Amino acid sequence: MGKRAFYGGVHPPDVKPAAAQGIVAFTTPDKVVIPLQQHTGQACRPLVAVGDEVKLGQKIGEAEAFVSAPVHASVSGKVTAVGVAAHPTLGTGQAVTIVSDGLDALPEDVTVRKDLAALSGAQVREMIHQAGIVGMGGAGFPTRVKVSPPPDKQIDTFILNVAECEPYLSADHALAREEAAAAVLGLRALMKAAGVERGIVAIEDNKPDAVKALAQAMSGDPALTLAVLPCRYPQGSEKQLIWAALKREVPSGGLPLDVGVIVNNVGTAVAVANALTGMPLVERVLTVAGCAVAKPQNVRVRIGTLFSAVIEFCGGLTQPPRKVIMGGPMMGIAQSTLDVPVLKGTSGILVLSEAEVRDYPVLPCVRCGRCVEACPMRLLPSEIAIRSDAGDWSGAERASARDCMECGACAYVCPSRRHLTQSIRLAKRELLARRKRG
Amino acid sequence: MLALVKAVRNGIIDENPVFRLVLGLCPSLAVTTAMVNGFWMGMAVIFVLTCSNLFIALIRGVVPSKIRIPAFIVVIATFVTIVDLMMKAYVPEMYKTLGIFIPLIVVNCIIMARAEAFASRNSPIVSVADGVGMGLGFTLSVMVIGAVRELIGTGNLNLFGFALFGQGLGSDPAMVAVLPPGAFITMGLMLALINAAQRRKAKASVGGEA
Amino acid sequence: MAVTRPMLLSASPHLRAALGVPQAMRDVVIALFPAVVMGVIYFGPYAAAVVALAVVASVGTEYALCRLAKAPVTTSDWSAMVTGLLLGLNLPPTVPLWLPVVGGVVAIALVKRIYGGLGHNFLNPALAARALLVAAWPARMTTWVSPFDGISTPTPLAQLVPRAAEGLGAPPAYLDMFIGNTAGCIGETSAAALLIGALYLLLRGVIDWRIPVAFIGTVAAVTWAFGPLGWFTGDFIAHILAGGLILGAFYMATDWVTSPMTRRGRVYMGIGCGLITVLIRLWGGYPEGVSYSILLMNIATPLIDRYTAPRPFGAARR
Numbered sequence A: 001m002g003k004r005a006f007y008g009g010v011h012p013p014d015v016k017p018a019a020a021q022g023i024v025a026f027t028t029p030d031k032v033v034i035p036l037q038q039h040t041g042q043a044c045r046p047l048v049a050v051g052d053e054v055k056l057g058q059k060i061g062e063a064e065a066f067v068s069a070p071v072h073a074s075v076s077g078k079v080t081a082v083g084v085a086a087h088p089t090l091g092t093g094q095a096v097t098i099v100s101d102g103l104d105a106l107p108e109d110v111t112v113r114k115d116l117a118a119l120s121g122a123q124v125r126e127m128i129h130q131a132g133i134v135g136m137g138g139a140g141f142p143t144r145v146k147v148s149p150p151p152d153k154q155i156d157t158f159i160l161n162v163a164e165c166e167p168y169l170s171a172d173h174a175l176a177r178e179e180a181a182a183a184v185l186g187l188r189a190l191m192k193a194a195g196v197e198r199g200i201v202a203i204e205d206n207k208p209d210a211v212k213a214l215a216q217a218m219s220g221d222p223a224l225t226l227a228v229l230p231c232r233y234p235q236g237s238e239k240q241l242i243w244a245a246l247k248r249e250v251p252s253g254g255l256p257l258d259v260g261v262i263v264n265n266v267g268t269a270v271a272v273a274n275a276l277t278g279m280p281l282v283e284r285v286l287t288v289a290g291c292a293v294a295k296p297q298n299v300r301v302r303i304g305t306l307f308s309a310v311i312e313f314c315g316g317l318t319q320p321p322r323k324v325i326m327g328g329p330m331m332g333i334a335q336s337t338l339d340v341p342v343l344k345g346t347s348g349i350l351v352l353s354e355a356e357v358r359d360y361p362v363l364p365c366v367r368c369g370r371c372v373e374a375c376p377m378r379l380l381p382s383e384i385a386i387r388s389d390a391g392d393w394s395g396a397e398r399a400s401a402r403d404c405m406e407c408g409a410c411a412y413v414c415p416s417r418r419h420l421t422q423s424i425r426l427a428k429r430e431l432l433a434r435r436k437r438g
Numbered sequence B: 001m002l003a004l005v006k007a008v009r010n011g012i013i014d015e016n017p018v019f020r021l022v023l024g025l026c027p028s029l030a031v032t033t034a035m036v037n038g039f040w041m042g043m044a045v046i047f048v049l050t051c052s053n054l055f056i057a058l059i060r061g062v063v064p065s066k067i068r069i070p071a072f073i074v075v076i077a078t079f080v081t082i083v084d085l086m087m088k089a090y091v092p093e094m095y096k097t098l099g100i101f102i103p104l105i106v107v108n109c110i111i112m113a114r115a116e117a118f119a120s121r122n123s124p125i126v127s128v129a130d131g132v133g134m135g136l137g138f139t140l141s142v143m144v145i146g147a148v149r150e151l152i153g154t155g156n157l158n159l160f161g162f163a164l165f166g167q168g169l170g171s172d173p174a175m176v177a178v179l180p181p182g183a184f185i186t187m188g189l190m191l192a193l194i195n196a197a198q199r200r201k202a203k204a205s206v207g208g209e210a
Numbered sequence C: 001m002a003v004t005r006p007m008l009l010s011a012s013p014h015l016r017a018a019l020g021v022p023q024a025m026r027d028v029v030i031a032l033f034p035a036v037v038m039g040v041i042y043f044g045p046y047a048a049a050v051v052a053l054a055v056v057a058s059v060g061t062e063y064a065l066c067r068l069a070k071a072p073v074t075t076s077d078w079s080a081m082v083t084g085l086l087l088g089l090n091l092p093p094t095v096p097l098w099l100p101v102v103g104g105v106v107a108i109a110l111v112k113r114i115y116g117g118l119g120h121n122f123l124n125p126a127l128a129a130r131a132l133l134v135a136a137w138p139a140r141m142t143t144w145v146s147p148f149d150g151i152s153t154p155t156p157l158a159q160l161v162p163r164a165a166e167g168l169g170a171p172p173a174y175l176d177m178f179i180g181n182t183a184g185c186i187g188e189t190s191a192a193a194l195l196i197g198a199l200y201l202l203l204r205g206v207i208d209w210r211i212p213v214a215f216i217g218t219v220a221a222v223t224w225a226f227g228p229l230g231w232f233t234g235d236f237i238a239h240i241l242a243g244g245l246i247l248g249a250f251y252m253a254t255d256w257v258t259s260p261m262t263r264r265g266r267v268y269m270g271i272g273c274g275l276i277t278v279l280i281r282l283w284g285g286y287p288e289g290v291s292y293s294i295l296l297m298n299i300a301t302p303l304i305d306r307y308t309a310p311r312p313f314g315a316a317r318r
Helices: A121-130 A171-178 A180-194 A208-218 A238-246 A266-276 A307-313 A370-374 A381-389 A393-398 A409-413 A420-437 B002-014 B025-030 B035-059 B065-090 B092-101 B103-107 B109-117 B124-154 B180-209 C021-043 C045-068 C079-089 C098-115 C125-136 C156-160 C174-179 C191-203 C210-225 C236-241 C245-252 C263-283 C290-307
Strands: A023-026 A031-035 A059-062 A077-087 A091-100 A157-162 A198-204 A224-229 A261-265 A283-289 A297-302 A323-326 A333-335 A348-352
Touching: A023 A171, A023 A307, A031 A077, A059 A091, A121 A180, A121 A266, A157 A171, A157 A180, A157 A238, A157 A266, A171 A180, A171 A208, A171 A266, A171 A283, A171 A297, A180 A198, A180 A208, A180 A261, A180 A266, A198 A208, A198 A238, A208 A224, A224 A238, A238 A261, A261 A266, A266 A283, A283 A307, A297 A307, A307 A348, A370 A381, A370 A409, A381 A393, A381 A409, A381 A420, A393 A420, A409 A420, B002 B124, B025 B092, B025 B103, B025 B124, B025 B180, B035 B065, B035 B092, B035 B103, B035 B109, B035 B124, B065 B092, B065 B103, B065 B109, B092 B103, B103 B109, B109 B124, B124 B180, B180 C098, B180 C125, C021 C045, C021 C079, C021 C191, C021 C245, C045 C079, C045 C098, C079 C098, C079 C125, C079 C245, C098 C125, C125 C245, C125 C290, C156 C236, C174 C191, C174 C236, C191 C245, C210 C236, C210 C245, C210 C263, C236 C245, C245 C263, C245 C290, C263 C290
Parallel strands: A023 A297, A157 A198, A157 A261, A198 A224, A283 A348
Antiparallel strands: A031 A091, A077 A091, A283 A297, A323 A333, A323 A348
């Protein structure tokens, strides 16, 4: 493995305050708000009404399209609202509010254990779908869809993504270290679902303890190999990870499927392992960090727990937060309120203090070329941004704006503090809208 | 009568060939190393422009439009040849300084442009006025450029052998002004100044109306 | 603790790297400090006055023009300071004191602000101003004196090139050229001082090594190959140490605004600068070609950028 795992990229400070800590469980929220859209694709149809009693793991939202995933009650208790609520990525969205009775009562069918060896690939895919599993790295793409490649695509490798290249975040790291066996079991199930023989566990070299645990969990299985990659952002991006691990280049506008690869996050694999025990996706591990929170840590929380409750569990606020982010500091989304719920794809809650949030004046582009060096997609971010700012959408398109994955590396390095990523994002939205209009 | 005055005025100010139309840049840049050069260059252009405008306006009814350009060039070339020989005979020193740029008046955009855009569409008398106006506009422009460059580049201004500032201003004239780069820089800055003044005027008149 | 005021909403990324434009410009000023000190040691307090006036004129012009245009005053980004400093260091130590002032005004007004200020100029302001000063006052800009005593002396470069070296004596020893004990511009003679600053800039990540390495490497290779006594007899060490090569290669060819954005482009920029420099030095009409080579490559920069744009990841190979 060469020193540079992929082209471009940046080295944000390797700040992972909670990396060494174990996972702390917070499974007793007073109430949960479970959005019916936590995934890419169509929103769910609610199966419950106000006043209904629900049990832990009971399906409360049905997926009615192929690209969709059902949602489940993450506590037992009483439904108090079905309607519009604050949503961390969409602003607002339909959600089911459940007030917990604190019992975590389980319905009978949820506790049926399944044996992976006895299941067919199709059965595993159906299990993944019924468990409501989506990509847990943040994108929230329904996992069933991901492991159902079209028949014309020859898939030969499954990559388990443990790169976790964003600063602050350490949930995947802690999960891989403490639940390596479950992660590897989940990987095997995913490989079976997709009909793939070869599995690669890709991880950055700044997580030696997780590397050790994973190596132990997968020892003796000739189908699985470990790829320890040098630490660099955005290693966790699918295209970059595939290049780093396999030296295969996903074509522009294409998917990993096009080079015979499926990538899934370690959290997703653990969720699949849990589904084998009969439990659908009702909780996840996320990182709470930032200077404005008393105890930064990796927390296991129920889906739908409000940010405010999670922060309260972590010792509460030590000072008024200047900025609260869902996800990592490079790609996460700033929140306007703490009353938003944890989604299946919420990898972290960053509560940044005044000192951590610096607001720089924007200067003209000085053509230093740092963004060009940093762009992992080998684009010219400054040029796309200049065209976007001027409303020259077709110029932005010619400059390959569509290939941008909004990793934020360009804006991170920009010494003029230009909002490059945002300008490019704008061009992408505009180009998408134009294409839809036809 | 008013139309004639207007035509002359138009050439000097509103449609000044050098600063407003940005035509005839080649001699404007090349011969403006001194104010006097500008004067003689201007005289030659006034003569050619006025005469060619007159003749082209006279023949405009009889020249088929397909061959009008060659016809214009023949007319212009005739007067350029006259100027060329006259200057060679009577101001040989200046003729040496201006050199190739006197014969090159044939291809000067100002003259061709006025022939095509004005003289071929207007009466002979107005065309003469236009030629005089445009010629004066050109003359004044190149003299101003020449004066600025001469002053900065040599520290003095010479007019027909008479030094305006005696021993000259300062001992360190910036030689670059009379070198080719100086022509471009001076020209650019003067265009910028005139555009800025024009813009300010436009803004003021808009403000006045509002 | 309750949330007392609205939280900041902004688009990702929420992290920014430490190095900003003002910090980078300040780093250049810091890096040039040893060269300024050596220049003042060699050429006396008069040299300090020349450099100071260039800086004052540059920063003052920037301030005045910003005020005149009713635009935000941009002197706090340190870029005008860098321009003034580089201009001052590129002047001979004998120039009259009005000359750095004219240079500073020209650099900022005619080369930088007129195109829109920081980031919009296509020529290096300090170098373009220097070129104009050389064209305007050629004698003033080529009067050289030896360090300490101020006796009129040819520069090592003039002594290096056979066509000009007739009767000028042998070039100084390498050590003298390295520490800067030779005739030349205030800031260009001391290779040692310049290299210390360049090392700082490289470590701070302000400049990319590609341009200076390609630039100096090309000059070395070509001057060595085309030696005065036949193939591969050239004194390339002297060519590296003499004249403004080190100052130009590390501090001016690397100017962010006027050098290519792509890595490959920077190599081409360096090679181009090197070739033009040698062309002028060995066969041209001027003894020194560093500043003209950089200016010419400045103009070629947009073209270089266009032809060295990387192939987007995943795009079809061209």
